[in-house]
Amino acid sequence: MTQANLRPTSPNSWHYRELNMKNPGLDHLSNGLITLTEAGHPIVAGSADLQYSNGLNRFAARYPDRYVSFGISEQNMVSAAAGLATTGMMPYVATFASFLGLLTCEQIRMDVAYCALPVRLIGHHTGIAMGFYGTSHHATEDIGTMRSIADLTIVSPADGPQLEAAIRASVEHDRPIYFRTGRGREPELYNSKADFVFGKAVEHAQGEEVTIIACGLPVHPSVQVAKKLAAEGRSVGVIDMATVKPIDRDAILAAAARSKVILTVEEHNILGGLGSAVAEVLAEEGGPARLVRHGIRDEYALIAPPTHLYAHYRLDQAGIESVVRDIIG
Amino acid sequence: MTQPVRNDYRPTEAEVARLRDRAQFVRLETIRLIEIAKVGHYTSVFSAAEIFAALYYDVMSLSADPKWPDRDRFLMGKGHAAVGLFPILAELGYIPTEVLNGYTRLGNPLGDHPDMRKVPGVDFSSGSIGHALSNGLGMALGGRMQGRDFTTFVMLGDGEMQEGQVWEAAIGAAHHKLNRLVAIIDRNGYQLDGAVDDVMGIEPIDEKWRAFGWEVHVVDGHDIAELTALLRRVKADASREKPCCIIARTLKGKGVSYMETEPGWHLGYLDPVDAEAARQEILSKVI
Incomplete structure (x- = not known):
């Protein structure tokens, strides 16, 4: 040859x-x-x-x-x-x-x-x-x-x-x-023919123990976590904050009135990102719900294949589940 | 539509006299407006006064509607010379006189730099040096995509050549053969910290632009007849297949003698007594 x-x-x-x-x-x-x-x-x-x-x-x-x-x-x-x-x-x-x-x-x-x-x-x-x-x-x-x-x-x-x-x-x-946006390998949660409304969060589940507010890649695993925990009789809500700005204040406040804890999950530094945006709303208008921010903790991420990084930073399904269990016991 | 212009075109004596008068108007209005603000960029306007006059009072196709889609566009990389543009926009009827007279006062749309959201007739906002040629590149692309024949003129400062983005746009405009894009470099030789050649040398600028794929012309930026003739020819040239760069050799502060020799006047203020003297000097000269 x-x-x-x-x-x-x-x-x-x-x-x-x-x-x-x-x-x-x-x-x-x-x-x-x-x-x-x-x-x-x-x-x-x-x-x-x-x-x-x-x-x-x-x-x-x-x-x-x-x-x-x-x-x-x-x-x-x-x-x-x-x-x-x-x-x-x-x-x-x-x-x-x-x-x-x-x-x-x-x-x-x-x-x-x-x-x-x-x-x-x-x-x-x-x-x-x-x-x-x-x-x-x-x-x-x-x-x-x-x-x-x-x-x-x-x-x-x-x-x-x-x-x-x-x-x-x-x-x-x-x-x-x-x-x-991601890299095009995110597991699919939505239908491309559905309507997208700017400024309107998508509520996937309501929960009393904790409500996860996520955007981007962590939304899909968060939905899976809520389903799994629901099967165990736990009450975990999930909100997809697809529009980060202007943020859906009503959705945050409703979740904060319903849940003991708000957990933000983002593929971003917890400083300045979705967690900060939610914190601003809760600090100004929110009820007694406690806020936990989950994401990259003000550091430069390690080098690894993406799936390994998501596991390391607890942003995959198992990781998010462990964070939720840390909160709800 | 673009009209053919002969290579030996020269504006008539009457046209030259009118354009000289408009350049003088730009200088005088600049002094008046800076008296309101109590600080401003006199000399950056004075080097470009003939460029403003040639474009707005002769070369550019404009209409009473500042949003006319086929109008020629004008962008300023050196947005700090906007105080020279605003009186023209007022004279064209885009800005009410009372707004012009409230230059820089609380809530007035006119500040040191042009803002397209607030000021009718401003084709693009500026203030951050180095963006404008890219903005103009986008306009030229948009014009071509829509089959419109307008020309986009972008006035750049010579110090602006130090910004990397200018050269990104220079490569891009040549690659996309944007023949309706015209850069005009106000080569007045000075920037805030001193002579451009001392702060960060940019020569040979003509060879640089040629090497980047542009057609290059060098002109005396205060010779209103030559400048106008060149701009008209460049605008009318339908055979050019590349963008065009005009290097206008100018004098910073042109028109007020002490400003022409002191680079510190990039930014300053003239007390009414000195403003009046400067006005008299400008009125006494034929540039």
């Missing part, structure tokens, strides 16, 4: 451009945008050299004239998206959440939020989803940075279908939006 004929033979071998096939959860971003474009909305998508990581390659192949390749220039991408929005286009630009939420923070504040332009920012592979790629690629601060920017909506979908539903709904939302 000559060198030129050499090809991998195992179905387990793969390369970067095959991520979609390996990772169907990545289809949802493009699905949502293709649906909107087909419906006649002036959608334009852009990415900073990561179209196979966020799945926008499918949109780019379908609508090449509506896709902008920005190269590795995230700040330019965000500022240019703002310029595009002034002309009536509806830009959706995506890159790793670690870069979007930190590197381009000032462009988001100045050019997108301050200018109140309908730019949609998609920060993907958020939290510790990048595993052993390390701290440069982890985003455990992006809720904190984005939450302090006025006029910016923050959505943290729990899975691909919820992202797709939120993308579809976003054309009717006249504010800039930061989507904080």
